[in-house]
Amino acid sequence: MKIALVNPPWSFDGSIYFGCREPHLPLELGYARALLTEAGHEVLLIDAHLEGLDEAAAVARVAAFAPAMTVVTTAPSYLFWRCAPPELRVPAAFLNRLGGCGGIRIAVGPHGSSTPGATLRKLTADAVVMGECEEVIVSLAAAPGLEAMRRVPATAWRTGGDTLVNGGPHIGGFKDLPALHWPTEWLQRHDHHHHRFDAAPDGPGAEVEASRGCPYACSFCAKLDFRDGYRRRRLDLVLAEIDRLIDQGVTYVYFIDEIFLPQKPLLEALVARDLRFGIQTRIDLWKPDMLDLLGRAGCVSIEAGVESLTVAGRDALAKRCRIGTDELTALLIEARRHVPFVQANLIGTPEDDPDDIAAWRAHVQAHGVWANDPVPLYPYPASPQYHALWGRPDDRAWERAHEHYLAAFDRFSDIQDERPVPLDRLEAACGR
Numbered sequence: 001m002k003i004a005l006v007n008p009p010w011s012f013d014g015s016i017y018f019g020c021r022e023p024h025l026p027l028e029l030g031y032a033r034a035l036l037t038e039a040g041h042e043v044l045l046i047d048a049h050l051e052g053l054d055e056a057a058a059v060a061r062v063a064a065f066a067p068a069m070t071v072v073t074t075a076p077s078y079l080f081w082r083c084a085p086p087e088l089r090v091p092a093a094f095l096n097r098l099g100g101c102g103g104i105r106i107a108v109g110p111h112g113s114s115t116p117g118a119t120l121r122k123l124t125a126d127a128v129v130m131g132e133c134e135e136v137i138v139s140l141a142a143a144p145g146l147e148a149m150r151r152v153p154a155t156a157w158r159t160g161g162d163t164l165v166n167g168g169p170h171i172g173g174f175k176d177l178p179a180l181h182w183p184t185e186w187l188q189r190h191d192h193h194h195h196r197f198d199a200a201p202d203g204p205g206a207e208v209e210a211s212r213g214c215p216y217a218c219s220f221c222a223k224l225d226f227r228d229g230y231r232r233r234r235l236d237l238v239l240a241e242i243d244r245l246i247d248q249g250v251t252y253v254y255f256i257d258e259i260f261l262p263q264k265p266l267l268e269a270l271v272a273r274d275l276r277f278g279i280q281t282r283i284d285l286w287k288p289d290m291l292d293l294l295g296r297a298g299c300v301s302i303e304a305g306v307e308s309l310t311v312a313g314r315d316a317l318a319k320r321c322r323i324g325t326d327e328l329t330a331l332l333i334e335a336r337r338h339v340p341f342v343q344a345n346l347i348g349t350p351e352d353d354p355d356d357i358a359a360w361r362a363h364v365q366a367h368g369v370w371a372n373d374p375v376p377l378y379p380y381p382a383s384p385q386y387h388a389l390w391g392r393p394d395d396r397a398w399e400r401a402h403e404h405y406l407a408a409f410d411r412f413s414d415i416q417d418e419r420p421v422p423l424d425r426l427e428a429a430c431g432r
């Protein structure tokens with residue numbers, strides 16, 4: 001089968017989206033391409049965001065390829081599935097313009113994983129994949145005909161006015177996903193070093209995944225329908241992918257892992273390689289000797305979720321943090337001795353006193369650790385917080401979360417310059 005895999009040309013005007021707006025490698029589509037190619041399919045992978053293609057150019061390339069199936073993602077790379085733009089206007093506009101030129105139209109991403117009916121309607125797609133998508137895309141391509149495709153588990157379909165849902169979200173095998181190989185032209189365009197602040201890029205950057213999911217269940221973390229249970233990828237495959245990237249000139253990778261746990265074999269293998277890298281993790285899971293190894297391995301950026309400075313605040317967020325604030329603070333400062341940029345993330349909670357936060361931020365900043373102004377929570381439909389507030393997500397879940405977010409907070413994160421726009425305005429051109 002001929003299959004087009006598309007990361008559309010993202011724009012974020014008016015969005016609450018607070019993830020990074022630079023292009024990042026679409027790992028989920030990269031894995032899908034590798035598995036599809038291995039199974040004998042012909043694949044066109046387009047990253048309009050990274051390649052600088054506008055919607056018309058991306059559609060023209062898909063139309064020229066004339067695929068039997070086109071897959072579009074609703075989040076700009078796996079890295080941001082847990083904090084995707086709530087609005088679907090970009091993938092919807094792409095599919096609108098594509099019309100019938102791309103064969104069967106499939107959407108993957110966090111939206112269809114949590115709210116398949118609403119996502120199908122807004123995108124006017126034929127189907128959505130629920131959960132981690134790469135293996136499901138292969139099953140769709142292998143199905144002998146449309147009726148068989150409609151029975152593939154972890155998919156949902158539009159059938160007349162109804163939604164046909166086949167089971168629940170897919171949990172990928174992940175551990176054996178093949179080492180990815182990206183076009184050199186793509187990497188040369190990828191001059192962004194995600195979340196790196198110690199130095200200017202000295203070569204191309206890339207994103208890599210060594211583990212997926214997380215054993216914790218913090219209330220605000222949107223992963224219930226995808227990337228939930230913790231799995232570690234085979235080390236030989238991770239290193240083969242990294243060595244290819246180094247051969248192609250890459251000097252920095254960002255591990256998109258939800259929680260980069262201390263892994264001695266990986267870190268020891270990285271010590272021997274000329275590569276810098278960044279991670280997101282929980283600082284309470286590290287010991288001083290492993291922070292030393294982390295620094296020697298080439299880590300130049302740590303983003304650590306502290307969230308709250310009080311035990312009550314961390315408990316309210318279900319952090320399951322076993323150490324106190326003083327120990328967390330000491331570990332952050334210890335990490336900074338080995339890694340040139342360390343960030344502690346804070347979330348706005350009623351349990352934390354603003355003066356205490358200001359004093360703590362000044363204290364850690366005096367030791368070189370950056371801590372953000374506490375950010376508000378967006379109750380993503382895949383988060384325990386959403387389920388606690390409203391139960392299982394229904395077709396109005398994103399609207400409900402958006403209204404709650406806009407109404408509950410009169411000030412926004414220090415990384416957001418403009419007031420976000422209501423969801424119905426952002427999605428004015430989406431299907432009804």
Ligand code: SF4
Pocket residue numbers: 214215216217218221222258259282305
């Ligand atoms: S530790 Fe991080 S990745 Fe894990 S549930 Fe909490 S916020 Fe999510």
